[in-house]
Amino acid sequence: MAQITVSKLSAFYENKEIFKNLSFTVNKGDYLCVIGENGSGKTTLMRCILGFDVKHTGSITFNGITRKEIGWLPQRTELKKDFPASVYEVVLSGFSGTKLIISKKDKKRAEKNLKLLEIENLKNRPFKELSGGQQQKVLLCRALCSASSVLLLDEPVTGLDSTSQNEMYSLIRKLNKSGMTVIMISHDVERAVIDANKILRISDDGYYFGNSKEDEK
């Protein structure tokens, strides 16, 4: 079942075309890896999907989910380094899109997600004192709380050491195996091909979309 259908999508920045005529579908349970050079428009595509104010033509349609139900893990650079917040507070903020007050049920779900990502021991720690890898897991947990069935991850392992990278990749794989649709932006092509079942490669002279195993290197 197609959850997200992108058709003939072109995006612009200050009237300059970033990419044009992108068409692809994401089915339930897919693991789509979006790759491409810096500046090829990976992040712009992601912002289009999330509904940010990006000038574009073409359409993105959702089936069985709403746009708000996509769990997003932003790039790490966008965070404030000194913000006082506990891990638990950060994780719970994943629920605040739809709710004014967080219910007991939500808190249970948050606990479950903390356990799933093996970070329940960090629950009461200050977020800013964690290592980069731990912070990414916490933000993944927040995304998981806001997601019904689709996760959108923007360069989730960039800047992490190789142990943390591997942990992160295996957590993402675990989530995908448990039924989550995953869309991951990455420039780690080799790794992308191992875990993902679909590849979207964007470049200045067009794009390639297909099964990862058939992707020509």
Place this chain on the structure above:
Amino acid sequence: MSFITEIFSYPFAVRAIIAGLLISLCAALLGVNLVLRRFSMLGDGLSHVSFGSAAVALAVGVAPLKISIPVVIIAAFFLLRLNGKMRGDAATAIVSSSALAVGIVVATLTTGMNTDISNYMFGSILALSKGDVYISVIVAVTVLLCYIIFYQKIFTVSFDDGFAYATGVKVGFYNSLTAILTAVVVVIGMRIMGALLISSVITFPAISSMRICKRYKSVVICSAFVSVVAFVIGIILSFFYDVPTGAGIVLINLAIFLIFILYGKIKGK
């Protein structure tokens, strides 16, 4: 305890205490978010705009609040908007000094730099009318209710506005809400604290609390507490030792800040 009964025997002091406590509380709560979102100087800019508009209002003989509140709200929107397009701090500096200059020129050419003007600049516990107290109570209750009802959303927006937007929080609405509430608190607070000093009661408690608290909720609670304590000590000093109210409160806040830094250092070791 006789000094307490003494203070409460003066209606002006009671008015100043009621309004001051409420405004301190609100300023501290809003301050946490302004500081965390790097809008610390917003309060400063707005207070100068508030002063400028009050001077103009006095010159044309209109009640200052009637002009200041709408003008400062507009300025708040303008400054928050500019934040993306131009360097926010530069915009604030320009708006802030221009408004102050307008105020001084208008005041000097018309009424002269009289006590009213001086009170607006440096604050006074004598300055509050009954009407001001009513407005303070209404503003304070509104701020507190908004803060409690929208607590979770405000946190999410402050921590990561991009994520908040993507997950469906109306970020624009909460930015506007913050701007309006801050504007109103600045205008009312200026009567007691003075235009030049009001921004410090917005930023100081939050900055101090962040030295010793590591969770958002504890920073919020600690800020509220610090703000109220600084106000109470300040007003007592002002009442009994003629220390200027606004300046006294700022110095108490400074003392608390230094103590918290020290405590943070010791605890951190």
